[in-house]
Amino acid sequence: MSKRDNVILEMKDVKVHFHLDEGILKAVDGVDLQIKRGMTLGIVGESGCGKSVTSQALLRIVPKPGQVEGEIKLQRSGAGSHEAVDLVKLDPRGKEVRDIRGDEIAMIFQEPMKAFSPIHTVGNQIMEAILLHVTQDKKEAYRLAVEILRKVGMSNPEQRLSEYPHQLSGGMRQRAMIAMALSCNPSILIADEPTTALDVTVQAQVLQLINDLKANHDTSVIFITHDLGVIAEMSDEVAVMYLGKVVEYTDVDSLFHHPKHPYTKALLNSIPAIGRENKRLESIEGTVPFPMNLPKGCGFYTRCKMAIDGVCNVADVPLVEVRKDHKVRCLLVETELKEAEVVS
């Protein structure tokens, strides 16, 4: 793993396949991604592209009958160790994975009730995480829990700790979940559509909170969303996913100013730009195909306006670096750029 770029997690050819009676559902199909320290990687794509299953693979929480293959190398931060551990090789129920899940990688979900048990107080649950990963001293755990709630902007934290999750408002529950995820100072925070269910003001506060944490603690963030506006605001680098594959991967400025893949361009055309809210947006025709028994060729072939029969539907398309740090999975873009180079 490259120390130069401070890569702390690297996925190589990661596949998550569900072996079902009807066939093999390829939810994630050969993903290569890098997470750098203190940076946010945004993962964007329509529903069903494999964003959530990718994050489940990182935490080794893919439900049965899903199988994870490939390599997920994590640079462990603790205990003076500098070795990388391959998460794919670990037993998903074993102690090492459980340690990594709190200590190194934490996750916040769209729906906080997924993270909290309804029958225990918020305080008990946050303290349990702290007692498991940080300290065994109960008084210290309580002090840390109060501190972390204060950090995520909860008023009256002592009172909140004694409440049950359902007693908190949606925004407060989201903050409490972020507090629980952060209570063990993870080096990587995965946020899977963390603000979709919140109103705009609370959404902005939660996004700000995640950005503050990144700036103050050098936390790396994997931000998963279908909302390109949020991607623009949050990300340093962006991976656009389609049908279980990364189709474009670059820094946030290049993605928004020089998008290359027809799917990225179509996504960008479907978001409202400032000042043209009332204009009709172009939506992408059709839906993401079901990832089972797929034909050969580019996954976007059936919906792509540029697609060429006999070119795009013949063989699987590789992800190619078309410019420095800009990778695209499209034969037409590759050819177009090569031709442009010959002319100039």
Ligand SMILES: Nc1ncnc2c1ncn2[C@@H]1O[C@H](COP(=O)(O)OP(=O)(O)OP(=O)(O)O)[C@@H](O)[C@H]1O
């Ligand atoms: N437990 C499962 N068993 C079988 N198939 C699954 C399972 N979880 C997800 N899938 C399938 O894997 C594919 C990718 O799903 P995933 O949830 O990762 O997409 P997504 O991009 O996160 O979409 P969304 O934004 O709706 O969450 C979909 O076709 C989905 O139906």
